[in-house]
Amino acid sequence: MTIAHIGHEFLHLDVFDGKHIVTLLIERRPAEQVLKPLIISSAVPTDDRISRVQPNPPKVHEITIARCPPKPIISLLDVSAILQMISNVAANYDLLSNQCYWFCCMFLEGLGEKVVKMKGRGYELRGKFGEFYRVLDDGQAKRDIEAYKKRLRADLLVAESLEKNRIKTVYQGAVERRRRKKADMEKSALVAVTPLLRTTERRRTAEELALKSMLSKVMGRTMERVNLNDT
Secondary structure, X not given: OEEEOOOOEEEEEEEEOOOOEEEEEEEOOEOOOOOOOHHHHOOEEEOOEEEEEOOOOOOEEEOEEEEOOOOOOOOHHHHHHHHHHHXXXXXXXXXXXXXXXXXXXXXXXXXXXXXXXXXXXXXXXXXXXXXXXXXXXXXXXXXXXXXHHHHHHHHHHHHHHHHHHXXXXXXXXXXXXXXXXXXXHHHHHHHHHHHHHHHHHHHHHHHHHHHHHHHHHHHHHHHHHHHHHHO
């Protein structure tokens, strides 16, 4: 991280593609180039930008040097995730809080223990406009990141709860659909079988009547013979 002589802090990121080193300039500025009284008390859209520059620029002071160890390697995907996190925390530029000093500090805090950080020659100028006016205290970015992580954890718990409820609802819906399907199948089977049952019942009734008639006839003939024998 470097700071220009007028008090603007920005990041120099050296990217190694396996053959060459490309230096990128990453910085936060207000969308309006001319500072107006309005942005002292209210936030304005940012003009966060990434551009390619020459390495080792003149007339700058090194504040902090962050070196990536052999493993793990910080990728451009990691850098993009940190920049997205910064944008999520504060999408607007605020002269008294979310300005260039805060932006650089948030980026370094976002790297965490993945890099080895060393104080540069201009370390005492960190968070200052010029050499005397401190704009950002050292702990503000850390507190903002902790608050952001806390919100993420809360959002994760809410998302997990919603997912559990969704799964429960889907399961209950599936059970209800199976119950309805079973009821429909039973109803369809009953509709199909009822005529057969009725036919079978009629046949059974007819057979019973025929059997009773036959027994009545047999009993009648038997009684007739008994009567004849008695006479």
